Amino acid sequence: MLSLSQIESFIALVDAGSFQRAAEQLGCSQPHISQQIKKLEAQLGVHLVSRTGGGPRLTRDGHAFLPNARSLLLSASRAEQGIRERDFVIAASSNIGVYLLPPLIASFAEAHRLRQRMQIRIGTNREALDRARSGEADVALTEWSEELHGFDWMPWRREKLVAIVSQRHPFAAQTRVKKAALLTQHFIGGEPGTGTGRVLRTLFGESMSSLKIGLELGSTAAVKEAVKANLGISIVLESSVREERSSGSLKVLEIEEADIYKSLYAVLPREVPANSLSRAFVAHIAQA
Amino acid sequence: MLSLSQIESFIALVDAGSFQRAAEQLGCSQPHISQQIKKLEAQLGVHLVSRTGGGPRLTRDGHAFLPNARSLLLSASRAEQGIRERDFVIAASSNIGVYLLPPLIASFAEAHRLRQRMQIRIGTNREALDRARSGEADVALTEWSEELHGFDWMPWRREKLVAIVSQRHPFAAQTRVKKAALLTQHFIGGEPGTGTGRVLRTLFGESMSSLKIGLELGSTAAVKEAVKANLGISIVLESSVREERSSGSLKVLEIEEADIYKSLYAVLPREVPANSLSRAFVAHIAQA
DNA sequence: ACACGTTACGGCAACCGTAAGGATT
DNA sequence: AATCCTTACGGTTGCCGTAACGTGT
Numbered sequence: 001m002l003s004l005s006q007i008e009s010f011i012a013l014v015d016a017g018s019f020q021r022a023a024e025q026l027g028c029s030q031p032h033i034s035q036q037i038k039k040l041e042a043q044l045g046v047h048l049v050s051r052t053g054g055g056p057r058l059t060r061d062g063h064a065f066l067p068n069a070r071s072l073l074l075s076a077s078r079a080e081q082g083i084r085e086r087d088f089v090i091a092a093s094s095n096i097g098v099y100l101l102p103p104l105i106a107s108f109a110e111a112h113r114l115r116q117r118m119q120i121r122i123g124t125n126r127e128a129l130d131r132a133r134s135g136e137a138d139v140a141l142t143e144w145s146e147e148l149h150g151f152d153w154m155p156w157r158r159e160k161l162v163a164i165v166s167q168r169h170p171f172a173a174q175t176r177v178k179k180a181a182l183l184t185q186h187f188i189g190g191e192p193g194t195g196t197g198r199v200l201r202t203l204f205g206e207s208m209s210s211l212k213i214g215l216e217l218g219s220t221a222a223v224k225e226a227v228k229a230n231l232g233i234s235i236v237l238e239s240s241v242r243e244e245r246s247s248g249s250l251k252v253l254e255i256e257e258a259d260i261y262k263s264l265y266a267v268l269p270r271e272v273p274a275n276s277l278s279r280a281f282v283a284h285i286a287q288a
Numbered sequence: 289m290l291s292l293s294q295i296e297s298f299i300a301l302v303d304a305g306s307f308q309r310a311a312e313q314l315g316c317s318q319p320h321i322s323q324q325i326k327k328l329e330a331q332l333g334v335h336l337v338s339r340t341g342g343g344p345r346l347t348r349d350g351h352a353f354l355p356n357a358r359s360l361l362l363s364a365s366r367a368e369q370g371i372r373e374r375d376f377v378i379a380a381s382s383n384i385g386v387y388l389l390p391p392l393i394a395s396f397a398e399a400h401r402l403r404q405r406m407q408i409r410i411g412t413n414r415e416a417l418d419r420a421r422s423g424e425a426d427v428a429l430t431e432w433s434e435e436l437h438g439f440d441w442m443p444w445r446r447e448k449l450v451a452i453v454s455q456r457h458p459f460a461a462q463t464r465v466k467k468a469a470l471l472t473q474h475f476i477g478g479e480p481g482t483g484t485g486r487v488l489r490t491l492f493g494e495s496m497s498s499l500k501i502g503l504e505l506g507s508t509a510a511v512k513e514a515v516k517a518n519l520g521i522s523i524v525l526e527s528s529v530r531e532e533r534s535s536g537s538l539k540v541l542e543i544e545e546a547d548i549y550k551s552l553y554a555v556l557p558r559e560v561p562a563n564s565l566s567r568a569f570v571a572h573i574a575q576a
Numbered sequence: 577a578c579a580c581g582t583t584a585c586g587g588c589a590a591c592c593g594t595a596a597g598g599a600t601t
Numbered sequence: 602a603a604t605c606c607t608t609a610c611g612g613t614t615g616c617c618g619t620a621a622c623g624t625g626t
Contacts, residue, residue, distance in 0.1 A: 001296070002364050005289045019606060032592055034607060044371055050559050051606065052438030054600085059557060063423040064374040068367035075363055076290050079356035083332055086352040135351040149625085150340030269347060271338050307581060320617055322582060339581065340625085437600085 002043060004076050007069050009036035010048065014066060018055055087117045088277055091129075091137035093194065095220050096264060097122035099240040100159075101141070108284045116277070124191055132267050138278045141285075143194050145265040152270050155263040156286040160238040161199060163253040166230040177253040183207060186214040186232035190223045196235060199262050203255075224250065237262065290331060292364050295357050297324035298336065302354060306343055375405045376565055379417075379425035381482065383508050384552060385410035387528040388447075389429070396572045404565070412479055420555050426566045429573075431482050433553040440558050443551040444574040448526040449487060451541040454518040465541040471495060474502040474520035478511045484523060487550050491543075512538065525550065 012022040013033060023030040041048050048062035058066065092101055097120055105118060121131055125142040132140035133148065145153040163182060165171045171181070183204070190196060201208050214232050217223050223234050224241065228249060235255075244250035266282045273279070300310040301321060311318040329336050336350035346354065380389055385408055393406060409419055413430040420428035421436065433441040451470060453459045459469070471492070478484060489496050502520050505511050511522050512529065516537060523543075532538035554570045561567070 001293045002368060004292060008289065020604095029593055030605085031594085031607075035592080038607095044368065046371060047559060050438055050557055052558060052600090054437050055605085057421070057438065058423040059559070060377070060423045060426050061371055061374070065367065065371050068363070068370050072360075072363050072367050075356070075360050079353065079360050080290060080332065082356050083334060083349055083353050086349070089348070133345070135346040135348045138348045149342055150338055150345065269338055270340060271335055271347070308579090317618055318580085319582075319619085323617080326582090342626085343580090 002072075003039070004073065006036045006040040006043070007073055009033050010040055010065075010069055011073055013037060013049065013056060014058065014062075085116070087119045088114075088281075089119045089121060089131075089137040090139055090141065090281070091121045091123065091127070091131035092141040093125045093128050093143050094122050094191065095143060095194065095237055095240055096141045098220070099237065099242075100157075100264075104285045104288055107288060108281055111284065112277075112280065125194060129267060132269070135269075138268065138272075139281060140267040142265050142267060143196075143262060144198065145267055148267065150270050151267055153265050153267040154282065154286075156266045156282060157264045158261040159264055161196070161235050161255070161260045161262055162238045162241065163233055163235050163255055164224070164227050164241055164244075164250045165233045165253065166228050167248070167251060168230050169233065169251065171233070171253060172251045174251075174253055176256050179203065179255060179257045182233065182235075182255070183210055183212075186212050188223050188226050188232040188234040189213050189216040190220050190234065190236070191218055192216065196262070199260055200235070203258060203260055235260075290360075291327070292361065294324045294328040294331070295361050297321050298328055298353075298357055299361055301325060301337065301344060302346065302350075373404075375407045376402075376569075377407045377409060377419075377425040378427055378429065378569070379409045379411065379415070379419035380429040381413045381416050381431050382410050382479065383431065383482065383525055383528055384429045386508075387525065387530075388445075388552075392573045392576055395576060396569055399572065400565075400568065413482060417555060420557070423557075426556065426560075427569060428555040430553050430555060431484075431550055432486065433555055436555065438558050439555055441553050441555040442570065442574075444554045444570060445552045446549040447552055449484075449523050449543070449548045449550055450526045450529070451521055451523050451543055452512070452515050452529055452532075452538045453521045453541065454516050455536070455539060456518050457521065457539065459521070459541060460539045462539075462541055464544050467491065467543060467545045470521065470523075470543070471498055471500075474500050476511050476514050476520040476522040477501050477504040478508050478522070478524070479506055484550070487548060488523070491546060491548055523548075 009022065009026065009032075012025050013019060016022040016025050019033045020030050023033045026033070037049060044061070044065065046061035047059050048065060049056045050059050090101070090105075101120060105120070108114070109118065121128070121137055123131070125144060128137070128140040128142050129145070129148070131137040132151065141156075163177050171177055200211065204211065215226055217226060220236055220240050223236065224244065226232065227234050238252070241250055241252055245252045266285070268278050268282065297310065297314065297320075300313050301307060304310040304313050307321045308318050311321045314321070325337060332349070332353065334349035335347050336353060337344045338347050378389070378393075389408060393408070396402070397406065409416070409425055411419070413432060416425070416428040416430050417433070417436070419425040420439070429444075451465050459465055488499065492499065503514055505514060508524060508528050511524065512532065514520065515522050526540070529538055529540055533540045554573070556566050556570065
């Protein structure tokens with residue numbers, strides 16, 4: 001196995017033009033350079049430098065090896081650097097990533113004078129969790145969580161859920177709606193596994209089965225469009241319809257008899273130290 | 289300083305999916321893998337893998353490091369390979385490279401069943417020597433040589449020198465020319481430092497100064513064209529005008545009173561072992 | 577209880593320094 | 602004689618094995 005310190009000695013020797021100066025350059029003794037080069041030559045099975053007077057001279061083999069040696073040392077330092085300059089990656093469900101994250105990221109980056117670049121990976125809740133699990137992301141922000149060995153998961157916000165209907169819907173004139181009334185309507189579901197189903201289950205309990213789910217769509221954006229087209233009603237995060245509420249393109253109804261909230265979770269590897277950026281980020285969004 | 293064997297352990301760990309299998313794969317003990325990874329992590333200042341049950345899992349840092357680690361190991365093996373597959377490089381003066389070398393190379397490659405590729409670097413004699421000296425070439429073939437510390441130089445052929453004149457030249461009808469007659473003609477010189485000057489000096493001795501050198505051109509090809517244009521006469525290697533002699537575009541005259549020859553030299557580093565390809569090549573061209 | 581990784585420990589080799597010995601100018 | 606590299610030598614370090622110990626399923 002080649003050794004990088006031997007390569008380093010070789011490069012230093014070439015650049016310095018003598019064993020002595022190479023030793024000074026690397027801050028070691030001169031015989032050490034001799035040994036390193038000798039080891040390297042033994043390893044490669046060829047002579048790299050000729051020492052026959054008038055200073056060391058690269059042999060043909062040495063010349064052939066030199067560019068490879070340089071690039072090897074370079075990629076080594078790049079590999080070492082790279083790990084400290086890697087981006088900070090947040091995996092989020094689309095709801096969170098689209099509607100909640102942008103301002104949080106902005107304030108976090110400003111508060112921490114962040115020099116690192118940040119990336120957001122938006123996907124389903126499942127994908128976000130998998131990204132944290134596989135190490136592809138530093139932290140996952142999801143709408144539900146589960147026990148994962150080696151991972152901490154903590155709620156960082158409670159988001160209010162509201163019912164939405166189109167302007168032409170019978171409920172459009174109301175600002176509130178009774179729980180029971182929802183059961184009479186065609187219901188449009190969003191991304192499977194967002195946890196909304198769980199919330200509904202706790203909300204409706206036994207009567208859950210009488211809920212008429214007409215459409216199951218892949219994203220909140222799709223759900224909103226379907227509701228605008230008056231295909232049914234839905235329940236979404238309040239913050240995801242802020243825009244439509246003020247423009248009036250959707251009617252937003254508070255659900256009576258029960259404030260229903262969905263907790264949002266942050267998931268990150270347990271071994272991440274308390275003073276890490278990941279933990280700081282979670283702390284930041286939890287208090288924002 | 290990063291160590292390649294640590295990187296190797298890391299890659300093996302990732303690929304094998306467990307410390308034990310990585311150890312088997314590398315043929316070492318399992319605790320050794322633990323240590324290597326731990327060292328590597330200490331070196332980088334980050335955790336690369338998380339061991340919290342269910343098999344090792346790459347952390348975010350581990351993921352970021354992985355591609356760099358792979359490429360590092362790859363370039364290391366390439367650097368090691370590369371030196372064994374390097375081309376065999378011959379530096380030659382243009383006369384030799386152009387007029388003598390091609391058939392020699394062909395017969396050498398055939399005789400040795402050469403798997404290596406060969407390269408020829410054609411230049412001046414000075415450049416050829418410098419290329420051998422710097423290690424850019426395995427061997428230099430020149431028309432003269434000098435004492436170089438650490439280098440062997442040996443004559444490998446005596447090439448006959450002949451005078452050339454144009455078809456319209458007064459000497460064109462002759463097949464031989466007297467030494468003294470050359471002094472009456474305008475003389476065209478070739479590449480400076482080819483050694484022809486030295487040959488002429490031994491040929492003419494004291495009368496050298498009466499030689500009328502009209503043109504000093506950069507290459508033998510240029511000299512031949514100038515002679516064809518009847519701008520003067522010249523003295524060149526016999527083998528460099530074989531073509532023109534048979535086509536009649538130049539008249540070739542033997543020089544009377546003295547067979548004049550130029551010795552051709554092979555120069556190669558002294559440390560090159562006797563069983564090397566370089567030595568074999570020199571031996572081959574010397575007896576061809 | 578079992579599988580898997582870590583820690584503890586010991587022998588041995590390799591590292592890397594100082595000091596002495598060639599070789600070349 | 603001076604300069605530069607190599608060789609010789611010794612102390613320390615670190616490698617890498619076996620064996621015992623944690624830890625999580």
